[in-house]
Amino acid sequence: MERSPRRLLPLNPLRAFEAAARHLSFTQAADELGVTQGAVSRHIRALEDRLGFPLFVRTAQGLRLEQGGRVYAQVLHDAFTRIARATDNLIATQTHSVLTIRGYTTFFIRWLIPRLPEFQRTHTDIEVRLVAATDPVDFDRDAVDIGIRYGRGHWRGWRSDLLFMDELSPVCGPGYLAQRDTTSPATLITESTLLHHNRRPNDWTEWLAAAGIAQALHDNLYFEDLSIVYECARANLGIAIGQRSYIEDDLASGRLVQPFDTVLHRDLGYYLVCPTERADAPKIKIFREWLLSCVSAPTPAEQTPRAAE
Secondary structure: OOOOOOOOOOHHHHHHHHHHHHHOOHHHHHHHHOOOHHHHHHHHHHHHHHHOOOOEEEEOOEEEEOHHHHHHHHHHHHHHHHHHHHHHHHHHOOOOEEEEEEEOHHHHHHHHHHHHHHHHHHOOOEEEEEEEOOOOOOOOOOOOOEEEEEEOOOOOOEEEEEEEEEEEEEEEOHHHHHOOOOOOHHHHHHOOEEEEEOOOOOHHHHHHHHHOOOOOOOEEEEEOOHHHHHHHHHOOOOEEEEEHHHHHHHHHHOOOEEOOOOOEEEEEEEEEEEEHHHOOOHHHHHHHHHHHHHHHOOOOOOOOOEOOO
C-alpha cells in the first residue's frame, strides 16, 4: 500500500503565523520578518484558507489564538528552532566557520583582542569577527553568534557564562600623582580632576561612598568612550575609575597606579551570552570553552604597583 503524501504547507505563511503567534501582533511579526503588515496579514489569511478554519480570534483588544492555533504555533516554533540549530551545526562542521561576536569596544580592545591570537593559532578553522557597539546585543535583531553583555547574568532564553565581575578603583598616571597632595584621600580627591565615562555615571559616586569620602568640589571631565578615559589617565590628565580586568597590564608596567586601597565590588559583571538553543553549536562551544579557560588561568600581574604611602 502506498503511503499518502505529507501535507506540507508553504514556508512563508508558516513563518508569518509563528511570528504573529509569539507576538500576538501582525505589526511586530512584520518588523521581525522584514516585511509589511499587509504581507503578514495576507500570509495568515492564505494559511487559514488552506486549513479551512481560523487560527486567530480578532477582538477589540487585539489578537487571541484559538486553542488549536496555540498548539500549532508551539510546534512550529520548536521546528524552526531545530532547523536553526541544525543549520548552525552544519556550518560549524565545515572546514571554515565564521564566529561573529557583538560586544563593547573597550572590552574588545583591552580584554579580548590581546587573547585572540592564541585562539586563532589553535583553531585555524574558525574565523572570529568582532562587531563593536555601545548598546547591548539583541539576538532577534543582530546577525551574530554570541555577545558580551554587562549585567547580573540573568537573561531569559540565553546561556550566560561569567567572564569577570566589577572590581573598580581609582587609577592615574604616576606623574599626575607626584604633583598632588597625598596626605589624605579627601585632599587628593579635592585637588584632582575626576575622569568620568558617560555610560557609567554612578562609578565615582559609589566608589566615594565605599571609601567613606564625602562628595567635595573637584574638576570633572566626561567622555563617551571608556578607552579614552584610560588614555587620559595615562596622559596625567586626571584620575579615572579603573576596571581591574581592563588595566592589569597598565598596573603591572607602572603606566597606571592606584592611589587608594579601596576597591568597589559590585554584583555586576561581563558575561559571554548566546541563545540557549544555539549554545552547543560546535564553533560556539569551542570558543566558549577556550575563553573560560583563559578566565581561569592565572593573571600575569600578581602585584599592583601603588603610590608610596
